[in-house]
Amino acid sequence: MSTAFTCALSGQTCTTPVASPSGQIYERRLILTKLTENNNTDPFQPNLTLTEDQLISLESNASPITPPARAPTVSSLLDVLQKEHDALLLELFDARQALEETRRELSQALYQNDAAVRVISRLVMERDAAHAKLQNIAPQQALTPAPQPMEVEVETEAEVKEEPQSNKIGEADMSIMVETWKKLSKTRKKRAVAADYPQFDTISTFAPADTKSNLHKTNKPGSTCLTAVPKTKLVVSGGNDKIAVVYDGASQTVVGKLSGHSKAVTSVDATEELIVTGSADGSARCYRVQHASSDDSGVSFDYIGSVDVDGGACAGVCIHPTGKYVIVASSVGKIVFCRVNISSSSNGD
Structure with missing residues (x-):
């Protein structure tokens, strides 16, 4: 059974796989190029130092893809294309890392914005409640x-x-109400119906004099x-x-x-x-x-x-x-x- 390793930088099958102390597997030429760019710093753990001596070579049973034989005049062109391909893979790895960092910053900014909106809403509610309480303050009753x-x-x-x-009901309060009732009763008994008192037919013809909405x-x-x-x-x-x-x-x-x-x-x-x-x-x-x-x-x-x-x-x-x-x-x-x-x-x- 063949064993193939995938490069953590390029995501492609390794032809010369090596392993770092942190457990990542790389294509040898890619990791060496990356270490040169990063001053011997682990790509996935920037706080750790990684040198070529620390890389462990791995044996792969997968058959490497051997390009067909080319004329000697084309070999130099293939080398250039290989280097360009490696540089593109490294650049893609850097772009992915930058994208992840941007996503984290965006998530944090959105969270802070949402928290600020919630705080402002709560402060507005507390302000309105305080205004309502101030309006309801009255003398001691x-x-x-x-x-x-x-x-x-x-x-x-x-x-x-x-x-x-x-x-x-207290006697004093009852006497006041009874006295008022007697006065009103006398007035009502003496009250005569006005001559111009409107009848039902007249009332039914009444129309609104004014409307307020x-x-x-x-x-x-x-x-x-x-x-x-x-x-x-x-x-x-x-x-x-x-x-x-x-x-x-x-x-x-x-x-x-x-x-x-x-x-x-x-x-x-x-x-x-x-x-x-x-x-x-x-x-x-x-x-x-x-x-x-x-x-x-x-x-x-x-x-x-x-x-x-x-x-x-x-x-x-x-x-x-x-x-x-x-x-x-x-x-x-x-x-x-x-x-x-x-x-x-x-x-x-």
């Missing part, structure tokens, strides 16, 4: 049960106080709830973008954006002095409406507190006619009764 007389008040701000888990963000469009602020031209719209937008019908502009919820706003209610928003995140947030002076038509909204309904999303919010209480209903059947104390240096309430 205290949540205490409504029946208890002790309350923690903040100067020129308001506190939202959560009822304990009980079915009873794109109040909420376009990536999460849609309005989920709507309410009007009494005795004003303000309309509050809750949306899937986690924001309640206050729109002024008189100036045809958005005058406020009430943010802070982590999920869609599902319900809103408003009075002249208070706006309450409920969200699918299980919380209700209260905002005080600050009307400007008579010579200024501006309006602002101050966050005054929030209340959470444990165990579900906020299904609805309602402000009592007294303007001092808020009822929050959850999707799991829980109802939270809160007292809202609004104090303002401008009106002394």
Whole structure:
């Protein structure tokens, strides 16, 4: 059986094979040429020295390819072609090594680029989260049960106080609501139907006087709830973008954006002095409406507190006619009764 060796430099069958101490097999003439170029350095292990004395000759049973007999005038040409062929093989070996090195550098560069993109994305997310937290910072609020007389008040701000888990409402709060109910009942009984009160046929002919779109963000469009602020031209719209937008019908502009919820706003209610928003995140947030002076038509909204309904999303919010209480209903059947104390240096309430 014939034994043939393949040169590690050229990849061709060796005619005069030799082995290096590192275990590589070479064609003798090619490795000697390479050692001359590399100053006796192992081609595959540059940190090792390789000399001609260290090469071990191997016996090959493969029959060498003997070129046919040529005329003496052609022998010199064959020698030149052989040398050119050897030089081409060595150059090809160097090109393969350069290609491998280029591939390693390219892989490292791509890895570093991917890592940089990931770091930048994480930093952008952390920045956005920090901005959101800064926007949600509000004055210190205290949540205490409504029946208890002790309350923690903040100067020129308001506190939202959560009822304990009980079915009873304090006597003081009940008396206030009953007194308001009696006053409203007397007014309703004396109220007569206006002569120009529209009939059903007239209402069916009504057409929209104005339409406003794109109040909420376009990536999460849609309005989920709507309410009007009494005795004003303000309309509050809750949306899937986690924001309640206050729109002024008189100036045809958005005058406020009430943010802070982590999920869609599902319900809103408003009075002249208070706006309450409920969200699918299980919380209700209260905002005080600050009307400007008579010579200024501006309006602002101050966050005054929030209340959470444990165990579900906020299904609805309602402000009592007294303007001092808020009822929050959850999707799991829980109802939270809160007292809202609004104090303002401008009106002394």
